Amino acid sequence: MGAIKTRLFTPGxxxxxxxxxxxxxxxxxxxxxxxxRDVMRRVSGELAWLHGTAGxxxxxxxxxxxxxxxxxxxxxxxxxxxxxxxxxxxxxxWGAILAAFGIAREVLAVEWGRAVDPAEVEHRLASDPxxxxxxxxHSETSTGVLHDVRALAGITKRLGRRIVVDGVTSVGVHxxxxxxxxxxxxxxxxxxxxxxxxxxxxVSLAPWAAAAxxxxxxxxxxxxxxxxxxxxxxxxxxWTAPVSLVLALEESLxxxxxxxxxxxxxxHAKVAHAVRAGALASGYALFAQVPSHAVTAxxxxxxxxxxxxxxxLRDVHGMVVAGGQDQLKGRILRVGHMGHYDRADAMAxxxxxxxxxxxxxxxxxxxPGFAGASAGAVGAARAAWDAA
Amino acid sequence: MGAIKTRLFTPGxxxxxxxxxxxxxxxxxxxxxxxxRDVMRRVSGELAWLHGTAGxxxxxxxxxxxxxxxxxxxxxxxxxxxxxxxxxxxxxxWGAILAAFGIAREVLAVEWGRAVDPAEVEHRLASDPxxxxxxxxHSETSTGVLHDVRALAGITKRLGRRIVVDGVTSVGVHxxxxxxxxxxxxxxxxxxxxxxxxxxxxVSLAPWAAAAxxxxxxxxxxxxxxxxxxxxxxxxxxWTAPVSLVLALEESLxxxxxxxxxxxxxxHAKVAHAVRAGALASGYALFAQVPSHAVTAxxxxxxxxxxxxxxxLRDVHGMVVAGGQDQLKGRILRVGHMGHYDRADAMAxxxxxxxxxxxxxxxxxxxPGFAGASAGAVGAARAAWDAA
Numbered sequence: 001m002g003a004i005k006t007r008l009f010t011p012g013x014x015x016x017x018x019x020x021x022x023x024x025x026x027x028x029x030x031x032x033x034x035x036x037r038d039v040m041r042r043v044s045g046e047l048a049w050l051h052g053t054a055g056x057x058x059x060x061x062x063x064x065x066x067x068x069x070x071x072x073x074x075x076x077x078x079x080x081x082x083x084x085x086x087x088x089x090x091x092x093x094w095g096a097i098l099a100a101f102g103i104a105r106e107v108l109a110v111e112w113g114r115a116v117d118p119a120e121v122e123h124r125l126a127s128d129p130x131x132x133x134x135x136x137x138h139s140e141t142s143t144g145v146l147h148d149v150r151a152l153a154g155i156t157k158r159l160g161r162r163i164v165v166d167g168v169t170s171v172g173v174h175x176x177x178x179x180x181x182x183x184x185x186x187x188x189x190x191x192x193x194x195x196x197x198x199x200x201x202x203v204s205l206a207p208w209a210a211a212a213x214x215x216x217x218x219x220x221x222x223x224x225x226x227x228x229x230x231x232x233x234x235x236x237x238x239w240t241a242p243v244s245l246v247l248a249l250e251e252s253l254x255x256x257x258x259x260x261x262x263x264x265x266x267x268h269a270k271v272a273h274a275v276r277a278g279a280l281a282s283g284y285a286l287f288a289q290v291p292s293h294a295v296t297a298x299x300x301x302x303x304x305x306x307x308x309x310x311x312x313l314r315d316v317h318g319m320v321v322a323g324g325q326d327q328l329k330g331r332i333l334r335v336g337h338m339g340h341y342d343r344a345d346a347m348a349x350x351x352x353x354x355x356x357x358x359x360x361x362x363x364x365x366x367x368p369g370f371a372g373a374s375a376g377a378v379g380a381a382r383a384a385w386d387a388a
Numbered sequence: 389m390g391a392i393k394t395r396l397f398t399p400g401x402x403x404x405x406x407x408x409x410x411x412x413x414x415x416x417x418x419x420x421x422x423x424x425r426d427v428m429r430r431v432s433g434e435l436a437w438l439h440g441t442a443g444x445x446x447x448x449x450x451x452x453x454x455x456x457x458x459x460x461x462x463x464x465x466x467x468x469x470x471x472x473x474x475x476x477x478x479x480x481x482w483g484a485i486l487a488a489f490g491i492a493r494e495v496l497a498v499e500w501g502r503a504v505d506p507a508e509v510e511h512r513l514a515s516d517p518x519x520x521x522x523x524x525x526h527s528e529t530s531t532g533v534l535h536d537v538r539a540l541a542g543i544t545k546r547l548g549r550r551i552v553v554d555g556v557t558s559v560g561v562h563x564x565x566x567x568x569x570x571x572x573x574x575x576x577x578x579x580x581x582x583x584x585x586x587x588x589x590x591v592s593l594a595p596w597a598a599a600a601x602x603x604x605x606x607x608x609x610x611x612x613x614x615x616x617x618x619x620x621x622x623x624x625x626x627w628t629a630p631v632s633l634v635l636a637l638e639e640s641l642x643x644x645x646x647x648x649x650x651x652x653x654x655x656h657a658k659v660a661h662a663v664r665a666g667a668l669a670s671g672y673a674l675f676a677q678v679p680s681h682a683v684t685a686x687x688x689x690x691x692x693x694x695x696x697x698x699x700x701l702r703d704v705h706g707m708v709v710a711g712g713q714d715q716l717k718g719r720i721l722r723v724g725h726m727g728h729y730d731r732a733d734a735m736a737x738x739x740x741x742x743x744x745x746x747x748x749x750x751x752x753x754x755x756p757g758f759a760g761a762s763a764g765a766v767g768a769a770r771a772a773w774d775a776a
Contacts, residue, residue, distance in 0.1 A: 010418045013631060024632060025413030028585055030398050030708050061451045061587050062610065063627040069610045100609040191628060197416055199449050199587045199630035219607055221488040222450065222457045239451040240579060242587035242630075243401060244412060320418050 037235025
């Protein structure tokens with residue numbers, strides 16, 4: 001066996017394009033210079049474009065969880081109550097943050113792998129007017145499910161409630177036009193669709209929600225967005241900005257701008273459809289009822305253990321994917337393909353998934369009783385790519 | 389006037405050595421791989437060595453202010469009271485964080501430019517046993533003052549109180565052996581003595597203070613060190629680690645290890661003494677009563693405005709220094725020299741300071757009534773270098 005290149009097919013952090021690595025290795029300017037203030041203003045403007053908002057996008061030195069906490073402590077006042085959609089590890093996290101800050105909440109538990117039923121959310125909100133804010137995950141990374149936040153935003157708008165969306169693995173992957181859909185707050189991280197290393201998180205606040213962060217809220221200092229708001233017009237952040245990552249973010253946004261946001265979304269759809277079709281043709285099953293284009297969660301072919309696939313992908317193919325978390329530990333594998341992934345990447349991972357199924361004793365193409373495409377996984381993936 | 393190179397003499401972020409820039413431009417491993425877990429374990433061990441502690445050093449994706457907040461919310465229980473030494477912008481910040489989280493505090497106001505009198509701290513603590521914790525800044529970046537935290541730790545130990553030290557601009561610059569001096573908590577950031585871009589902050593907890601973060605404390609989630617404590621033995625962080633910066637930190641710690649910690653401190657002392665002597669010989673005065681080796685705060689020669697020096701250093705010499713903040717705005721300049729600075733850097737900035745004094749009409753060497761060294765600024769700096 002010869003040298004193997006490492007390829008990340010992880011649900012974040014993801015592969016970093018060479019252009020962005022080059023940006024990271026620049027000598028960064030000092031953060032209190034006009035040179036850097038210009039970068040910050042450009043980046044803020046481009047982030048607002050990416051989010052489809054005429055509001056403000058605040059940039060924090062933190063991981064995505066920091067942006068989630070920022071949304072909670074800046075929006076919620078002591079005594080307010082929240083509704084949380086919990087259909088996976090990241091939905092759960094909204095509940096855990098609210099709990100840590102003493103906010104009473106209703107939890108709408110959704111079976112892992114299924115998408116929330118908007119009618120259920122409407123029923124809960126309508127029957128309890130004290131639930132001021134809905135917290136939900138767009139692309140639930142732990143299950144690979146995409147929740148229909150557009151429908152949910154229609155409901156919160158109609159009922160006069162707020163909606164806060166975790167867009168960490170959907171921004172730059174799926175359309176999520178904030179103002180058009182009526183999303184009060186969207187939080188995001190840098191190491192997913194934005195193709196950066198971790199270390200930047202953002203909170204995007206719709207124009208009509210501008211006042212929502214003012215007044216008495218939960219205890220806040222590092223994540224106090226009122227401070228961020230004061231600094232932003234000056235091209236500054238409240239606390240020292242992660243300058244190297246900001247330069248890299250500028251490059252990432254330029255790449256998205258050059259390709260075109262619609263084209264970026266379409267490419268993610270094609271990659272996701274190809275990976276799903278190739279996996280199905282190899283005997284895997286999709287775990288998610290409504291799959292996200294960010295990550296494909298798969299249960300292995302009959303007779304094959306998920307951890308064995310994860311291990312073989314790594315050892316034989318050099319491909320790093322994720323296993324299941326918590327209740328899904330050992331049961332699924334999660335193949336990430338958000339960011340800098342193309343047709344050849346999709347075909348490569350499909351070929352590897354098929355090889356693992358065959359090598360580990362699953363029934364692959366040609367084996368008795370196999371229900372997949374007879375043209376093999378790559379043929380199925382190719383057809384799905386073309387059709388998507 | 390020919391091309392000018394940009395040189396940062398800022399009190400952080402500071403110049404980043406090429407070795408560290410190279411580390412940043414590596415393709416980083418995924419954070420949930422054994423490869424990265426090994427890096428995390430090595431980095432944690434080296435951070436403990438740097439801090440001189442047998443305790444735990446927690447690594448956060450945040451700026452230094454995030455680490456300050458982490459110290460406050462993990463140590464303080466509702467109802468506890470604190471004593472804050474406020475002798476500048478960063479001392480003030482301790483008070484602001486405590487206020488944001490509803491902790492009652494006594495503020496020991498120290499005139500900006502002066503160091504706190506340990507006897508005063510002892511008096512305040514002794515006369516009010518309800519003050520459980522002392523919050524103090526080691527090197528106060530806004531004034532260039534070094535506070536005697538060793539003496540303060542002697543007092544807190546004797547009186548059975550805790551001491552929390554902001555070491556952001558002193559770690560890697562001045563000796564700050566945590567366990568030997570009896571410091572319960574030390575917080576630090578990446579963009580100072582550690583020579584990295586901003587984006588990593590650390591909280592170092594002494595072994596005898598291990599239990600201090602357990603139990604009911606202030607509301608905490610992103611900065612909850614109990615979660616960090618659970619993840620650390622696995623080579624993981626509670627939330628996604630800023631992987632690129634961690635690789636850079638490994639390189640930074642290797643550089644400090646290779647040079648030797650004592651040698652690093654001695655070099656900083658020499659650079660600082662040289663800059664001070666050269667500045668004095670050019671007609672500037674030291675603003676700090678007890679100057680830090682991290683940053684030299686200077687009042688300009690008579691007849692010269694501080695902002696004019698800042699501007700001329702930048703425009704003619706390519707040197708970026710900082711002005712004064714808040715009440716010191718327009719009154720001082722702050723020359724940073726922590727991290728990757730050597731003898732030639734010291735001489736270059738001294739020569740530039742002298743040129744500014746002469747060009748802007750201050751009395752330089754040879755001018756009537758000038759009290760500085762007749763050998764000129766560089767001569768004075770050289771003598772100070774040799775003597776330090």
